[in-house]
Amino acid sequence: xxxxxxxxxxxxxxxxxxxxxxxxxxxxxxxxxxxxxxxxxxxxxxxxxxxxxxxxxxxxxxxxxxxxxxxxxxxxxxxxxxxxxxxxxxxxxxxxxxxxxxxxxxxxxxxxxxxxxxxxxxxxxxxxxxxxxxxxxxxxxxxxxxxxxxxxxxxxxxxxxxxxxxxxxxxxxxxxxxxxxxxxxxxxxxxxxxxxxxxxxxxxxxxxxxxxxxxxxxxxxxxxxxxxxxxxxxxxxxxxxxxxxxxxxxxxxxxxxxxxxxxxxxxxxxxxxxxxxxxxxxxxxxxxxxxxxxxxxxxxxxxxxxxxxxxxxxxxxxxxxxxxxxxxxxxxxxxxxxxxxxxxxxxxxxxxxxxxxxxxxxxxxxxxxxxxxxxxxxxxxxxxxxxxxxxxxxxxxxxxxxxxxxxxxxxxxxxxxxxxxxxxxxxxxxxxxxxxxxxxxxxxxxxxxxxxxxxxxxxxxxxxxxxxxxxxxxxxxxxxxxxxxxxxxxxxxxxxxxxxxxxxxxxxxxxxxxxxxx
Amino acid sequence: xxxxxxxxxxxxxxxxxxxxxxxxxxxxxxxxxxxxxxxxxxxxxxxxxxxxxxxxxxxxxxxxxxxxxxxxxxxxxxxxxxxxxxxxxxxxxxxxxxxxxxxxxxxxxxxxxxxxxxxxxxxxxxxxxxxxxxxxxxxxxxxxxxxxxxxxxxxxxxxxxxxxxxxxxxxxxxxxxxxxxxxxxxxxxxxxxxxxxxxxxxxxxxxxxxxxxxxxxxxxxxxxxxxxxxxxxxxxxxxxxxxxxxxxxxxxxxxxxxxxxxxxxxxxxxxxxxxxxxxxxxxxxxxxxxxxxxxxxxxxxxxxxxxxxxxxxxxxxxxxxxxxxxxxxxxxxxxxxxxxxxxxxxxxxxxxxxxxxxxxxx
Numbered sequence: 001x002x003x004x005x006x007x008x009x010x011x012x013x014x015x016x017x018x019x020x021x022x023x024x025x026x027x028x029x030x031x032x033x034x035x036x037x038x039x040x041x042x043x044x045x046x047x048x049x050x051x052x053x054x055x056x057x058x059x060x061x062x063x064x065x066x067x068x069x070x071x072x073x074x075x076x077x078x079x080x081x082x083x084x085x086x087x088x089x090x091x092x093x094x095x096x097x098x099x100x101x102x103x104x105x106x107x108x109x110x111x112x113x114x115x116x117x118x119x120x121x122x123x124x125x126x127x128x129x130x131x132x133x134x135x136x137x138x139x140x141x142x143x144x145x146x147x148x149x150x151x152x153x154x155x156x157x158x159x160x161x162x163x164x165x166x167x168x169x170x171x172x173x174x175x176x177x178x179x180x181x182x183x184x185x186x187x188x189x190x191x192x193x194x195x196x197x198x199x200x201x202x203x204x205x206x207x208x209x210x211x212x213x214x215x216x217x218x219x220x221x222x223x224x225x226x227x228x229x230x231x232x233x234x235x236x237x238x239x240x241x242x243x244x245x246x247x248x249x250x251x252x253x254x255x256x257x258x259x260x261x262x263x264x265x266x267x268x269x270x271x272x273x274x275x276x277x278x279x280x281x282x283x284x285x286x287x288x289x290x291x292x293x294x295x296x297x298x299x300x301x302x303x304x305x306x307x308x309x310x311x312x313x314x315x316x317x318x319x320x321x322x323x324x325x326x327x328x329x330x331x332x333x334x335x336x337x338x339x340x341x342x343x344x345x346x347x348x349x350x351x352x353x354x355x356x357x358x359x360x361x362x363x364x365x366x367x368x369x370x371x372x373x374x375x376x377x378x379x380x381x382x383x384x385x386x387x388x389x390x391x392x393x394x395x396x397x398x399x400x401x402x403x404x405x406x407x408x409x410x411x412x413x414x415x416x417x418x419x420x421x422x423x424x425x426x427x428x429x430x431x432x433x434x435x436x437x438x439x440x441x442x443x444x445x446x447x448x449x450x451x452x453x454x455x456x457x458x459x460x461x462x463x464x465x466x467x468x469x470x471x472x473x474x475x476x477x478x479x480x481x482x483x484x485x486x487x488x489x490x491x492x493x494x495x496x497x498x499x500x501x502x503x504x505x506x507x508x509x510x511x512x513x514x515x516x517x518x
Numbered sequence: 519x520x521x522x523x524x525x526x527x528x529x530x531x532x533x534x535x536x537x538x539x540x541x542x543x544x545x546x547x548x549x550x551x552x553x554x555x556x557x558x559x560x561x562x563x564x565x566x567x568x569x570x571x572x573x574x575x576x577x578x579x580x581x582x583x584x585x586x587x588x589x590x591x592x593x594x595x596x597x598x599x600x601x602x603x604x605x606x607x608x609x610x611x612x613x614x615x616x617x618x619x620x621x622x623x624x625x626x627x628x629x630x631x632x633x634x635x636x637x638x639x640x641x642x643x644x645x646x647x648x649x650x651x652x653x654x655x656x657x658x659x660x661x662x663x664x665x666x667x668x669x670x671x672x673x674x675x676x677x678x679x680x681x682x683x684x685x686x687x688x689x690x691x692x693x694x695x696x697x698x699x700x701x702x703x704x705x706x707x708x709x710x711x712x713x714x715x716x717x718x719x720x721x722x723x724x725x726x727x728x729x730x731x732x733x734x735x736x737x738x739x740x741x742x743x744x745x746x747x748x749x750x751x752x753x754x755x756x757x758x759x760x761x762x763x764x765x766x767x768x769x770x771x772x773x774x775x776x777x778x779x780x781x782x783x784x785x786x787x788x789x790x791x792x793x794x795x796x797x798x799x800x801x802x803x804x805x806x807x808x809x810x811x812x813x814x815x816x817x818x819x820x821x822x823x824x825x826x827x828x829x830x831x832x833x834x835x836x837x838x839x840x841x842x843x844x845x846x847x848x849x850x851x852x853x854x855x856x857x858x859x860x861x862x863x864x865x866x867x868x869x870x871x872x873x874x875x876x877x878x879x880x
Contacts, residue, residue: 093680096602096638102557123707124594129681156598192596194554306553399825494770503771506593 003062003518005054007228008444009046010067010256010437011035011213013340014280014322015414016042017440018050020061025266025445029053030437032414035280035341039070039213042341043220051224061226062518065443066217067233069256071249073281074209075303076318077337078110081205082149082181085113087137088197089120089164090129090156099154099197104304111205113147116140120164121156124455124504129156132164134171141175150181150204154197158186159506160455181207188250190453191506195299195308202302203250210249214242229518231448231481235311237262237293238449238512241480253302254311257284259442261293261312264410266445267432274401274426276393277438278413280322281338283393285315285400287407315396319389321367321415322347325355329380334388348374357418360386366417390420397425412438449490449512450476458503466492466507473511487513525649526732529569529637534559536738541633542829543737543751544730546818548801549630549656550592551831558600559638569637570646571731572622577719581621583648584612584716586639587632589660589677589699590709592833595631601680604711605639611676611684612716621719624648626663626712628730629656629801630831637731639711647731652715654727654849655818657861658776658800660699661692664849665715667856668725675699675714679706727849747827748842757846758875760805760812761785761794762824765839770832776800781821781835783843794843796821798832803866805843810879813845814868816852816861817875820844845875 004023009016012035020029031049036042051058074080086099099115100108118140119133141151151172155164165184172182183204189196214232221228232245235254245252260277264270271291277284287294293312300311318336322343327333339346339354346352348359349370360382361367363374374382401407409426411419412435421429434441452472456465470489477487491510529537538552538559545552563569577583586605588595609620623643625636628651640647652663666672673688677699685702689695695714703710740754741747751757766784770777776799785792794812797804802819805812813819821830824840851857853874859865862872 090598092601092682094599094601096558096600097561101561123598125707127707129598129707191593193599194557194596 002060005057005060005062006444007047007050007061007064008067008440008442009043009064010259010439010443011039011043012069012256012279012281012414012439013073013338014320014343016046017437018046019437019440019444020050020054021441021444027434027441028057030434030440032436034344037341040216040220043217044223047220047224058226061228063229063231063515064217064221065231065233065239065446066213067255067259067439067443068210068213068252069279069281070209070213071206071252072254072256074206075107075202075253076282078106080209081110082208083113083147084111084150084152084201084204085140085144085148086115086152086154086197086201087140087168088115088117088154089132089168091117091119093121093129093156094193097194100201102194103198107303107305111201114140114144122161122164124157124160126161132167137168137171138175141172145176148176148180150183150207151176152183152185152197152201152204154185154193154200156193159191159453162186188248189308190508192299192308195306198305199250199307199309202305202307203248206249210252211246214246229481233259233443233446235309236449236510237312237442237446239446239480240448244480254309254314256439257286257314257316258293258312259446260284260412260438261286261288261442262445263438263440263442264288264412264432264435265291266441267434267438268410268430270408270410272407274397274407274409276409276411276419278320278411278415278418280320280343280414281318281340283317283319283418285396286312287400313400315400317392317396319357319392321356321358321361321418323357325357325360325381325385327381329384332381332385332388334385348372348378355382357385357389358415361415361417367415389418390423393419394424397423401425411435447512447514448477448480448482449510450474450478450480450482451508451510452476453506453508456505456507458505469507469509470511473509477511477513481515482513483516487511524732525573525729526571526735529563529571529647531560531563533735534563534634534637536742537637537731537735538634538738539741539828540734540737541628541630542831543820543822544628544633544654544734544818545630545656545829545831546801546820547798547832548658549627549632550588550595551834552631552634554596554599555631555634555638559634559641562638562641566641566644569640571649572646573649574719574723574726577621577648579720580618580718582612582616582618582716583622583624583719583722584609584620584713585624585626585652586636586711586713587626588635588709589712590703592631594708598680598707598709602642603682604678604680605643607678607682607684608676608711608713609643611678611686612713615674615676615686616716620645622646622648624726625651625730626714627651627653627656628727628734629653632656633730633734649731650726650728651730652726654730656801659696660712660714661695662861663715664725664727664851666692667851667854667860670715670717670721670725672715675712676716677702677710677712679710681706727851741827744827748822748824748844751822751827751844755846757844760819760843760845761789761792762787762842763789763792765835765841766793768835777832783821783841796843797868799866800832802832804863804868804870805845811870811873812878813875814863814870814872815866816848816857818846818848847875
């Protein structure tokens, strides 16, 4: 039996999309279903729909690639987040700023149980800053035990000296048992304490959200009687293995946009363009350069928190088809809340009582949706809300293009018509066929990747160290399912650490390859 | 650099972003990213209160002014954050050694994080900060300041680290000051806090770059909310645009403790076909086109985000970024014979004659 078909599925806040592609990337089936409160129902509807479209070829399906925006939306909307205790190791260094001190108040309140800065950590050259305060760690953990879902551990210079984080992980297991999930900073990010710590805490807050999505998908796959391998889409447009995704849920952030950018490239054949993905809850503006998402130069902000993740260089705004319109006709308020998957029945066009941007688009004749007519009394407010949104969109485009007005714009996603075809700042607007399932297509055509990072001295051992790092990155990609024959290093970033006596660089190596044949 | 019209008298939480924006720009590519300093400084002001800004003449004549700067690798300082008590240790040691009270602190270097962090230290110490610095920008070595050029007493130099280690050193020359303090910094793990040229306020009058803090804040305020930040900055600083384009090549290496290399910017729009190369030793030092020097140290050369006007540091510079390179005149002090000897092109190993940026060929 050939297992030459793959399913790409994207679970958004509003819609669950699925496509089936063959080995030549032809689209054999596609569907768009509503995301449901229990995500299983939407996934099940999407999977059954494409399975029934391809009939008995369903037994040729070998893999399912899942993209999900649950993590992003959980942070943006501050809901379903796990309760996190944050431990920083490195005192007496870093006491000037507490973990999460610079976070937006509402996000800190949604996530934080308690924080501490205790003795431990290392210098850049591997010397200890201070002896690990094991008693302090135990005492702290006992204090937070009854409230905590996950523990985030960040030690100074852990990317080069991870031992205190690993030891603290052991202590967490002793004190809290193995059920409390742990997020270790050296596995999450590179140098830059606050940014790495922030990402580590966010990762800890997301175990539950992403875990639920994975379990739900597995249930649906089992229920459909399929025995297929599942992979999760991640922020750089590549795929990761399931056990990896469970430990690093934060890597799913940005996967939707990365997938829609790659999907848009695939659908239009364009390799240099702006891509705007309009979902139900949020809209992402990105740029394709030579077929790949332009990556952010510095770390990205997630929900108002600085991290050092390199991701598609996106401008993400909390505006989508399900975005709620409140306020008056004179001063409409757009968002930030969305009805999400409850467009039907909450939106006006479905007979509900909540005004949304989808209602506004239907009123303007740019979108066909729903079962009910919108009451006349609502029209003025909907129209003026849409005018505000247009200005907002033009501003966002200007920001991502840096003023270059010669690029075309590809509008994809379920509510792509939120982008008017005469929008300022671009050469033309393209709404590709199947653009509403661009995410799912991007997930299905993605490569699988692996990373390695470390601090390397520039001396006689430099070339060997780099070669080892490249091998490690390739091996990690192969473990995740990449074809050993075709895997290659796709990125190598060297950042010099200045002022040290021995010249030293921080090295990040990324390898990726197409999936092996099953 | 004739900027500051109206002197700032107080720095509140709300001023920190503007100050940091200006300091990043005056850092001319070096001085360390200001992101962490913003958070630490805002946090300190929240806990310890706003900071009064004074002119040297307003201080008690015999009271000591403590010039402060962080020394070491920016990359390490982003990982190994401050304890918070470092400046208190410095102050205690200074008062012990000199047997006089410290009445104010001052930024040794306005460029980069070293321009922002002294505000945090001032807040934590409950001391005012002087509206001045010794560079008007960022320079990589401790002797490259106005006090050296004017021959003020340099020693003793006092260094502290986050562990509470304190070193009081009395080196024999500017070069020794550099190597001795760097030795402490390496032992401290790559970052330390330093006070040098500790002198009474009266001794300092006329020997500093006046108005530096006000200038930095004014830069931030001018750009915030501006629709054309580059134009605004050009007017404010008396700057010339060297090129507008995209970063087409970056070469970076650490060498004897410095980031050395170059950034090449390929022109776009009206600058299409042109190519500017900027030589870097931590800071942007020389800008050339086809081997012709358009601007050189000690004049200020900054690489800015074309859209926002935000400064892009040497370590943040990345291929394909859309940037504008800009240059403007340094403080007149640096154009004196002694000034150029200390920080002119030859002080950095470039065998070229310094030409003031406003007289350079375009």
